[in-house]
Structure formats: structure tokens, C-alpha cells
Amino acid sequence: MAQALFSDTIVALSTPPGAGALAIVRLSGPAAVDLTAAVFSKKNLTQAAGHTLHYGTLRDPDSGSIVDEVVVALYRAPRSFTREDVVEISCHGSDYVVRQVLALLLRRGARLAEAGEFTKRAFLNGAMDLAQAEAVADLIAADSALSHRVALNQLRGGFSQELRELRGRLIKFAALLELELDFGEEDVEFADRTGLAQLLAEVRAVVAGLLRSFELGNVIKNGITAVIAGRPNAGKSTLLNALLREERAIVSAIPGTTRDFIEDEVSIDGLRFRFVDTAGLRDDTADEVEAIGVARTRERVSKAALLLYLFDLTQMSPEEVQAEIRELTQGLDLPVMAVGNKTDLATPDAQAAFASAFRIPDAAGPETPLVFLAAGQGQGLEGLQEALVRQVRGSALENTASATIVTNVRHARALEAAAAHLAAVQAGLDTGRGTELLAADLRHALAALGEITGEISSEDLLTSIFTQFCIGK
Incomplete structure (x- = not known):
């Protein structure tokens, strides 16, 4: 520019x-x-x-x-x-x-x-460019190692360079299509349709990969909301305090102490988690306030990114835990981790029964992963933290140092628009659509990609972006 x-x-x-x-x-x-x-x-x-x-x-x-x-x-x-x-x-x-x-x-x-x-x-x-400018704000707001790494990579132009290469390859074909329009009456074909189809396949694959990375990028940028739910006196508030290393929630032997949710954030191995302590789940309470708290727990679970179902190993059977998890997550596509508390009081047989009904976090299988701990004594917290990181990371975060991760909602929307227009170009090739329509769809795709880096921008867009910055930056 x-x-x-x-x-x-x-x-x-x-x-x-x-x-x-x-x-x-x-x-x-x-x-x-x-x-x-x-x-x-x-x-x-x-x-x-x-x-x-x-x-x-x-x-x-x-x-x-x-x-x-x-x-x-x-x-x-x-x-x-x-x-x-x-x-x-x-x-x-x-x-x-x-x-x-x-x-x-x-x-x-x-x-x-x-x-x-x-x-x-x-x-x-x-x-x-505009994507790098937005990365400045992300870098200022970064509060974990991963969010810092991703913002720095974008600020240094990694994402922008990838987009420029995509646009450059598409522009060459777009120019040939436009040239065909100039010689429309002579029925000549400058743009090799086979080459264009191959390029489209490659570009669409890259755009699809960037869009898939947005889910991960959103987690890196905004953190993971992990709701701690379970029956009264399972030790939810104790677990929250242990994870935060402070007395954030009131702990009492009286069931139903927590009436509303309490939440706070902590960084674990570069990932930001927002843990939410909720009211104990029971349907037979006569306390109106506690009943409201239970209803809010169920609502909070529906909005979570991860559910930690905490249960007392001395009070519940594996079948009861599995039934309550199914009931709590019915209709939700929600990752769940079962956390068995009070190992200091439970018998080895009880732990063995749960271990056979569930799976350990790093084993293969579709079942809910299981972690054992004694929150009151601070035992097993390191294992829980490792399991949480594995649950969120999987293999997707292993190469974030070099991979391009989309973290910005505006970028994701522009990529979605580009993907739709590229699909339209492909459909046009498949059906033998005229050069005018192919060129128009390709122009729209190029415009969508150009909006990300600011090669195509409006004053309203710039105002919307930069007014979110702090004064002095």
C-alpha cells in the first residue's frame, strides 16, 4: 500500500x-x-x-x-x-x-x-497489512504462551504471506479469464480449464484447512470454558480452589452450599482455562434458591467447551455416573471428562470398578476419559491438568509454532465467503458455465481473501477494527 x-x-x-x-x-x-x-x-x-x-x-x-x-x-x-x-x-x-x-x-x-x-x-x-495490524491487538491481549505465539506469528506476516501466495496464483487465472472476455467474439480460450480445476482443488484445500484451524484458534485466543458439575458434596468447590491455588469458593460439608456458579481463569501449559464451579445436581431439593442454582448449572453446561463431571468414589457406582453424564449431556456435542474424587477414602476395589468402566485419558476408545484425585489433599491434580491439556490439544496443537492458526472472527467469515465463491467456480467448471460467470465468482473469491489483509477494504471496516484498540497504540 x-x-x-x-x-x-x-x-x-x-x-x-x-x-x-x-x-x-x-x-x-x-x-x-x-x-x-x-x-x-x-x-x-x-x-x-x-x-x-x-x-x-x-x-x-x-x-x-x-x-x-x-x-x-x-x-x-x-x-x-x-x-x-x-x-x-x-x-x-x-x-x-x-x-x-x-x-x-x-x-x-x-x-x-x-x-x-x-x-x-x-x-x-x-x-x-490489515491482518498484521490486528495481530498487534492480539499480541497486547495475549495472556498465555500459545496465544502469544500465534499472535506473534501473525504479526510477523506468516498468515499474510500464505494468503498472498493463494491470491497470486488465483489472480493469474483470473487475468486469463478476463482476457478471454476481451476476445469473446473470437471464441478463444486462454485459461486452461484443467489447470484451473487443479489449482482450485489446492486452494480450496488450504482455505478449508485454515477454516478448520479457527476452532482451535478460538480456544487459544479466548480460552476453554470447563464446567465442573456433579452431585452436592462431590468436592466441586474444593477442586476449583485447588486448581486456582486460592480459596475462591466456599467449602462446607453442608450439601448445597454453592447456589450459583463461581468462575475464574488459570493457565495450564500455555492454555487458558476458565473453570466454572456450579451448584450440586439434585432434583429433590425443596429449597427454591438451590433449585434455581441447579437449573443454572444445566444451562451453563450447555454453553461449555468441556465438562468435568466430578463424583465421590465412595458414594456412586460406575453405572450411576454414566447415567448422570448421559442425562446431563443429552443433545449436546460436548467433550466430557469423569473425575473420581476422594481416592483417599475409596477402596481399591471401587477404583478398579471405575477404571474398567471408563478409560484413562491417553488410551484409545470412545468412552469418557477418567481421572482419579483427592482434591482436599491436592493429590492427583497434576494428572488432571495433564489430561485437560491432552483433551484440548489432541494432535492439533503440536505444531502451532509453525502452523497458521486463524483466531480472528472477521478472518474466518472472509474465508467462509472465499470458500463459497471458490466452490461456485468449481461448480461452473463442472457444468461448463460461461467465462463471464467463472470470472465473476473468481473475482468475489479474490475480494474475500483481499479483505483479510486489507488489499480490499472500506473506511467503515477500518474504523470498526481500529476503534477496538487502546489509545496510544
């Missing part, structure tokens, strides 16, 4: 608001260096080279008072994040100091940046 020309200079706080040791105020635009030089003690700033640091003071020219001692980082266009002149002022992190620095620069002619405007300028100036 050609560099856009912006006549104004923007400024914003780029570090989180609130008192801290340091804060960074960032400027970008044609007057960024001149505005800073006008209030900076080192008057040779306008002559300084890019990628240099300068220590000095900021002074209010009107009052002559010193605002703060600062370090100024100078980046010259086009070797900067936005490809404009950029200045980053490291000042002390007092709210008052930051307000004074911003006010000083605004009075000199800078404009307060809008949300995401620095990254938007980087995109419009050709420093990155």
Missing part, C-alpha cells in the same frame, strides 16, 4: 494509565520532532539522527517552569512503527506529570490520537 500523507501530528499516552515508575508519551506525524524540540532542553533535536536517545528536560515556554526530566527516543521516517517521524518521551509515571506533558504538546499543535490511530497509520502507510 502506498504511503498515505497525514498533515497532522498525533500524541497519546502509550503506557497504561495510573501511577508508575515511568510513562511513555508517543507522537507521530510531520511535526513530531519540531513540537518536541520546542519544549525540550536540547535544541539540536531537530538535527538529530533517527534511532537515538536524548536526555534532557521538558519546559513550558509560557511559564518557563520545568515539567519533568525525560528521555526522548527519536525515530525518523520511514524507519518507524508508523513510517512517519515518531517521538517517544519517557517521563516519570505520575498522573499529574503525564497530564502536564500531554497538555504541553497539545498546546504546541499536536492532536490527541484516536483509539488505534498509530497502528492505523502504520497500516495506511504500508508498514503492515
Whole structure:
């Protein structure tokens, strides 16, 4: 994308608001260096080279008072994040100091940046494509090793490069189809239909793979909601506290202590889990509040990504556990893990009976995986965590360091549109449809892929994307 020309200079706080040791105020635009030089003690700033640091003071020219001692980082266009002149002022992190620095620069002619405007300028100036720009926000929000890895891969252009290669191959055929339209009266065929069919098969397979990765990408980006359900006093709240390593839920020997769900997040081996402790499942309660809690449990299970059915090994039989799991998940396509609690109290025979009725998590078979633990004593938690990671990962996450994973809903929708138009092209080839219709469907597919990287975009789309960023980025 050609560099856009912006006549104004923007400024914003780029570090989180609130008192801290340091804060960074960032400027970008044609007057960024001149505005800073006008209030900076080192008057040779306008002559300084890019990628240099300068220590000095900021002074209010009107009052002559010193605002703060600062370090100024100078980046010259086009070797900067936005490809404009950029200045980053490291000042002390007092709210008052930051307000004074911003006010000083605004009075000199800078404009307060809008949300995401620095990254938007980087995109419009050709420093990155739209998918990479969105990865900036994902990288800022990353709170696990996997989400960080996937966002960094996208920021470095892995996803974009794959899309550019796909579009490049399709564009060549699209150009030949358009050429046929120009010579329509002469009944010539420039685009080899056999070659186009082979290319379509390859491209459709790649697009389908990217779409399949979105389910995994959504898990990486947003976390896995794992509902802990079971009968009263099975130890659900105890298990939640043990997983979180804090007393998050009230634990009591009195059945029905938990009336509503309690949830919190924890990262396990790079995956973010949101565990939900729910009200104990029983239908014979006379307590109206507890009955509402049970109803909410069933509703929460229906929205979960994973169900941990927790049961007391000393109180239930394998047949009862299996029956309750079937009843709880009826009509749901929901992965389930059976968790047998209170191994410290259960007999070896009871554990053996469950082990024969279920399967261990790393064994083959369609049955529900089973994990044993004693939540109150913290025994077996490591095994449960390993089983959870295996349940979510399978083999799909083994190569995330190099694989392209789609995590963005907008990207998935665009890929779905591209897949539909590519299918239409294939159908047109199969039925001998005219060149005009083939070319039109291929143009739509190219447009859908181009929307992801911003090669085809609208102002409304850009506004929608960048207003979700934090101000200062």
C-alpha cells in the first residue's frame, strides 16, 4: 500500500494509565520532532539522527517552569512503527506529570490520537497489512504462551504471506479469464480449464484447512470454558480452589452450599482455562434458591467447551455416573471428562470398578476419559491438568509454532465467503458455465481473501477494527 500523507501530528499516552515508575508519551506525524524540540532542553533535536536517545528536560515556554526530566527516543521516517517521524518521551509515571506533558504538546499543535490511530497509520502507510495490524491487538491481549505465539506469528506476516501466495496464483487465472472476455467474439480460450480445476482443488484445500484451524484458534485466543458439575458434596468447590491455588469458593460439608456458579481463569501449559464451579445436581431439593442454582448449572453446561463431571468414589457406582453424564449431556456435542474424587477414602476395589468402566485419558476408545484425585489433599491434580491439556490439544496443537492458526472472527467469515465463491467456480467448471460467470465468482473469491489483509477494504471496516484498540497504540 502506498504511503498515505497525514498533515497532522498525533500524541497519546502509550503506557497504561495510573501511577508508575515511568510513562511513555508517543507522537507521530510531520511535526513530531519540531513540537518536541520546542519544549525540550536540547535544541539540536531537530538535527538529530533517527534511532537515538536524548536526555534532557521538558519546559513550558509560557511559564518557563520545568515539567519533568525525560528521555526522548527519536525515530525518523520511514524507519518507524508508523513510517512517519515518531517521538517517544519517557517521563516519570505520575498522573499529574503525564497530564502536564500531554497538555504541553497539545498546546504546541499536536492532536490527541484516536483509539488505534498509530497502528492505523502504520497500516495506511504500508508498514503492515490489515491482518498484521490486528495481530498487534492480539499480541497486547495475549495472556498465555500459545496465544502469544500465534499472535506473534501473525504479526510477523506468516498468515499474510500464505494468503498472498493463494491470491497470486488465483489472480493469474483470473487475468486469463478476463482476457478471454476481451476476445469473446473470437471464441478463444486462454485459461486452461484443467489447470484451473487443479489449482482450485489446492486452494480450496488450504482455505478449508485454515477454516478448520479457527476452532482451535478460538480456544487459544479466548480460552476453554470447563464446567465442573456433579452431585452436592462431590468436592466441586474444593477442586476449583485447588486448581486456582486460592480459596475462591466456599467449602462446607453442608450439601448445597454453592447456589450459583463461581468462575475464574488459570493457565495450564500455555492454555487458558476458565473453570466454572456450579451448584450440586439434585432434583429433590425443596429449597427454591438451590433449585434455581441447579437449573443454572444445566444451562451453563450447555454453553461449555468441556465438562468435568466430578463424583465421590465412595458414594456412586460406575453405572450411576454414566447415567448422570448421559442425562446431563443429552443433545449436546460436548467433550466430557469423569473425575473420581476422594481416592483417599475409596477402596481399591471401587477404583478398579471405575477404571474398567471408563478409560484413562491417553488410551484409545470412545468412552469418557477418567481421572482419579483427592482434591482436599491436592493429590492427583497434576494428572488432571495433564489430561485437560491432552483433551484440548489432541494432535492439533503440536505444531502451532509453525502452523497458521486463524483466531480472528472477521478472518474466518472472509474465508467462509472465499470458500463459497471458490466452490461456485468449481461448480461452473463442472457444468461448463460461461467465462463471464467463472470470472465473476473468481473475482468475489479474490475480494474475500483481499479483505483479510486489507488489499480490499472500506473506511467503515477500518474504523470498526481500529476503534477496538487502546489509545496510544
